[in-house]
Amino acid sequence: MLNIRKLHKQFGSHEVLRGIDLTVNQGDVVVILGPSGSGKTTLLRSINFLEPADSGTIELDGKAIEIAKATKQDVRSIRKHTGFVFQNYNLFANKTAEQNITEGLIYGLGLSKNEASVIAQEVLGKVGLREFAHHYPSQLSGGQQQRVGIARAIAAEPKVLLFDEPTSALDPELVGDVLAIMKSLAKAGKTMVVVTHEMGFAREVASEVVFMDGGVIVEQGRPEEIFEFPKEERTQQFLARIIGGAVS
Numbered sequence: 699m700l701n702i703r704k705l706h707k708q709f710g711s712h713e714v715l716r717g718i719d720l721t722v723n724q725g726d727v728v729v730i731l732g733p734s735g736s737g738k739t740t741l742l743r744s745i746n747f748l749e750p751a752d753s754g755t756i757e758l759d760g761k762a763i764e765i766a767k768a769t770k771q772d773v774r775s776i777r778k779h780t781g782f783v784f785q786n787y788n789l790f791a792n793k794t795a796e797q798n799i800t801e802g803l804i805y806g807l808g809l810s811k812n813e814a815s816v817i818a819q820e821v822l823g824k825v826g827l828r829e830f831a832h833h834y835p836s837q838l839s840g841g842q843q844q845r846v847g848i849a850r851a852i853a854a855e856p857k858v859l860l861f862d863e864p865t866s867a868l869d870p871e872l873v874g875d876v877l878a879i880m881k882s883l884a885k886a887g888k889t890m891v892v893v894t895h896e897m898g899f900a901r902e903v904a905s906e907v908v909f910m911d912g913g914v915i916v917e918q919g920r921p922e923e924i925f926e927f928p929k930e931e932r933t934q935q936f937l938a939r940i941i942g943g944a945v946s
Contacts, residue, residue, distance in 0.1 A: 701722075742782075796832065924937075
């Protein structure tokens with residue numbers, strides 16, 4: 699279980715996260731929606747200290763970490779148990795698909811090259827790219843690169859998978875393959891926190907939908923509650939814009 703309490707983050711005088719509380723239970727798929735600048739990505743990046751928050755508490759798998767007092771060991775512990783999928787793939791251009799996956803297993807978890815290679819082949823198979831193991835990122839489509847990014851994220855069997863707009867950099871025809879992989883992970887019971895504008899995915903796969911605006915959680919609930927009967931005016935306006943229809 700992931701527990702976030704009273705998370706605050708400022709950039710200069712601008713408060714990007716204003717006391718966020720969020721609980722993600724094991725096996726949940728929590729989808730975070732909201733306009734640009736609402737704090738969605740900052741929240742996601744603060745969970746595994748890519749963008750450390752200023753204050754608050756993060757509890758993962760029973761271990762609570764007070765952010766202001768977090769040690770390097772605390773950060774390593776959080777990162778060991780979280781897998782991050784980036785908007786722009788973040789693959790090493792000079793390494794093959796397999797090497798992009800084995801790098802973290804060897805240097806992060808201390809596995810041997812052989813052990814890491816076996817795992818890399820296995821997770822590449824899960825995303826349908828086993829035959830592309832020795833291709834470099836430049837030889838792969840955007841969708842294939844993102845699937846390598848997902849394979850890298852699941853390789854260490856993290857407790858929580860964090861997805862930051864995983865389809866927004868893709869051409870429309872490549873989005874489906876990536877969403878299909880994410881749906882299969884959800885079906886397999888993986889705990890996921892997903893920042894996305896893919897409303898179909900949110901409706902179909904999410905166990906909880908969170909709407910953020912202005913650095914706060916405005917509203918959250920089951921997909922049918924948020925999409926069919928949003929209570930807050932800001933949520934209604936956002937969904938009307940995104941979906942293109944009136945939300946009553």
